[in-house]
Amino acid sequence: MIVLSSSPGKVILFGEHFVVKGRPAIATAINLRTRVTLRPKDSWPSIIRSKPLNALLKIDNNLNATGSKSLIHFVKALELLSEKGFKLKPFEANISGELPPSAGLGSSASSAASFISALSEYLGYHIEKKDLFILTNELEKIIHKNPSGIDSTIVVYGGTILYRKNEGFTRLNLNQSKRFSLLIACTKSKRSTGELVEHVLKLVERHQKVLDHVYDAAEVLVKEALKSLEENNLIKLGELMNINQGLLYAIGVSSLELERMIFEARVSGCLGSKLTGAGGGGCMIAVCDNPKEVMSKLSPFAEKVFIADINAPGTEVKLIK
Ligand code: PMV
Secondary structure, rough: EEEEEEEEEEEEEEEOOOOOOOEEEEEEEEEEEEEEEEEEOOOOOOEEEOOOOOOOOEEEOOOOEEEEEHHHHHHHHHHHHHHOOOOOOOEEEEEEEOOOOOOOOOEEEEEEEEHHHHHHHOOOOOOOHHHOOOOOOOOHHHHHOOOHHHHHHHHEEEEEEEEOOOOOOEEEEHHHHHOOOOOEEEEOOOOOOHHHHHHHHHHHHOOHHHHHHHHHHHHHHHHHHHHHHHHOOOHHHHHHHHHHHHHHHHHOOOHHHHHHHHHHHOOOEEEEEEOOOOOOOOEEEEOOOHHHHHHHHHHHHHOOEEEEEOOOEOOOOEOOO
16 A cells, blocks of 8 residues: 655745734645655654655654654654554655745645645544644644744645634635736745744834834735735735735845845836745745746746746545555
């Protein structure tokens, strides 16, 4: 028996960081995925190999792990499934996919959801999305300390969502009369979401009176963005993305590398552009009428530039006998 599982990456269209303090945000799943292939193994230790992270972890039957620290959070998945009463069996899991790690495209949540769903299926537990979200977010807590839950939600459920911490999500049925794809450009800098979130929370503590207004503006902005998506008004959507970028700049999560590409996209004809995810490096997104032309303008500054389809399906699990 072989289990194949995959989950999408994501971009946050509006509201990253503000979402950590309970404001709404909009995210969409993209057509770049993480895939996990899980096979039975005759004996312990179990093995997890990640191609994107170039890492390997061995886990013995007492759940002691040796190998790469970047994979250590996967042990939590075994602990959680064992606590739920499932008898663990040795396995070999290979993680692959197209998502660049630590770039704000949800690679950690995507690999966690794929791994947990594959392992559950292998142990005879066809996990429901609701439980998969809870377990994925437990793994995200190990990596990011204080996640809002938006990444775990969007990679598990897919589509495009309006999300609010502790309240959950509403699926958005996009008006697809004028479909748009996103231009995504990634900087050469990797960064830690946990550290950036902490930086913002400390800044808010120091400048609460000023930043309360920025958080209020971010909330109104998301409501306006919802309307622009419903109306399929890409000009308005682009303008709101530019305003959102201004707010993210104000809370100190942009960078020179990001600003260069964000500005280049705008002068090259995009309707709007902003960083996506935690910032401080990672990737920017743009909505453009001419994304292919703009790609070549951004390439000199970027580690990777590509066009992504939005609204991709969430976690999918398949069993091959
Ligand atoms: O960069 P990412 O994919 O880890 O995005 C995190 C989004 C934040 O709003 C910055 C944090 C969170 O948990 O919502």
